[in-house]
Amino acid sequence: MSYDDYLAGDPVVIxxxxxxxxxxxxxxxxxxxxxxxxxxxxxACEAAGASVVHLHARRExxxxxxxxxxxxxxxEAVRERTDLVVQHSTGGTxxxxxIRHEPxxxxxxxxxxxxxxxxxxxxxxxxxxxxxxxxxxxxxxxRERGIKPEMEVFNGGHLNEVHELLDRRPDLIEEPIYTxxxxxxxxxxxxxxxxxxxxxxxxxxGTQFNTLGFGQHQLPFAxxxxxxxxxxxxxxxxxxxxxxGELATNAQLVERAATLAETLxxxxxxxxxxxEILDI
Amino acid sequence: xxxxxxxxxxxxEERTFETARAYCTAVDAFVQPxxxxxxxxxxxxxxxxxxxFYRNAER
Numbered sequence: 390m391s392y393d394d395y396l397a398g399d400p401v402v403i404x405x406x407x408x409x410x411x412x413x414x415x416x417x418x419x420x421x422x423x424x425x426x427x428x429x430x431x432x433a434c435e436a437a438g439a440s441v442v443h444l445h446a447r448r449e450x451x452x453x454x455x456x457x458x459x460x461x462x463x464x465e466a467v468r469e470r471t472d473l474v475v476q477h478s479t480g481g482t483x484x485x486x487x488i489r490h491e492p493x494x495x496x497x498x499x500x501x502x503x504x505x506x507x508x509x510x511x512x513x514x515x516x517x518x519x520x521x522x523x524x525x526x527x528x529x530x531x532r533e534r535g536i537k538p539e540m541e542v543f544n545g546g547h548l549n550e551v552h553e554l555l556d557r558r559p560d561l562i563e564e565p566i567y568t569x570x571x572x573x574x575x576x577x578x579x580x581x582x583x584x585x586x587x588x589x590x591x592x593x594x595g596t597q598f599n600t601l602g603f604g605q606h607q608l609p610f611a612x613x614x615x616x617x618x619x620x621x622x623x624x625x626x627x628x629x630x631x632x633x634g635e636l637a638t639n640a641q642l643v644e645r646a647a648t649l650a651e652t653l654x655x656x657x658x659x660x661x662x663x664x665e666i667l668d669i
Numbered sequence: 670x671x672x673x674x675x676x677x678x679x680x681x682e683e684r685t686f687e688t689a690r691a692y693c694t695a696v697d698a699f700v701q702p703x704x705x706x707x708x709x710x711x712x713x714x715x716x717x718x719x720x721x722f723y724r725n726a727e728r
Contacts, residue, residue: 412701413701414686415684450688450689452702452705453702482714483706483714485713515719
């Protein structure tokens with residue numbers, strides 16, 4: 390995708406990443422944790438312009454959960470209240486491979502699921518390994534269950550892995566290929582416009598891309614994504630603040646991304662638009 | 670075995686919660702939910718090797 394795609398004025402798919410698995414209410418009172426809180430936030434985000442919701446499940450005390458049962462409860466609450474495209478996270482640090490498959494096993498299956506394309510540093514002594522074997526087995530189960538993979542590219546090396554997987558297993562990922570390019574600190578891509586251009590320029594032909602900036606990079610990288618014909622992910626999983634010192638709500642962040650897209654003269658995708666664009 | 674610095678609390682001086690949450694007595698703060706997996710040695714995590722706060726406190 391490119392500036393030409395921006396000029397074409399195609400709709401922008403806004404993904405709301407509501408809660409994540411890393412931080413919780415100790416970081417922001419606005420961060421939803423229970424299925425009811427997450428469904429409330431999803432409904433508000435749909436009204437503000439989101440078409441996809443990225444979900445992580447939590448235990449009763451807010452701690453992360455990979456269990457199929459918790460994802461089932463959560464996804465039913467969200468589906469009852471919204472028409473959003475449902476995307477389950479398969480990410481996780483330290484969890485055995487079989488547990489990482491659990492979020493794919495709800496009934497019905499999620500429309501989409503995240504697929505981390507390689508290792509990430511976590512805290513001081515931990516790595517999320519995301520081996521090629523795990524990536525492939527998750528992609529195989531997604532294919533079997535008709536789940537659209539959201540290939541999460543945290544850095545340039547992970548884009549190598551996207552190309553490698555598509556070359557080695559051309560049967561595994563159906564077109565259009567959908568990636569999320571992730572910018573910030575640590576193992577993510579350096580948050581510079583040059584890095585952004587480089588990653589976009591090296592995407593596989595025909596790839597739809599989503600742009601994710603952590604923290605203060607959420608807003609400028611949303612703008613870059615819109616201008617280069619991509620899509621946008623915002624939400625409290627990735628960024629707690631509306632502006633410096635002012636905590637945000639999920640809906641505020643979605644509303645700002647929607648206003649940005651409209652100001653830049655790209656329409657905001659409805660959930661049905663998103664299903665058509667991503668062939669779900 | 671869980672980390673000896675782990676407690677579950679409903680409040681500290683700054684905030685309260687309806688459900689008791691993981692609290693790290695080594696740093697006197699509530700624990701991020703993902704870190705609570707380390708505190709509880711869930712999955713393949715181990716507080717003695719994976720947590721920098723435990724390692725610093727035990728030095």
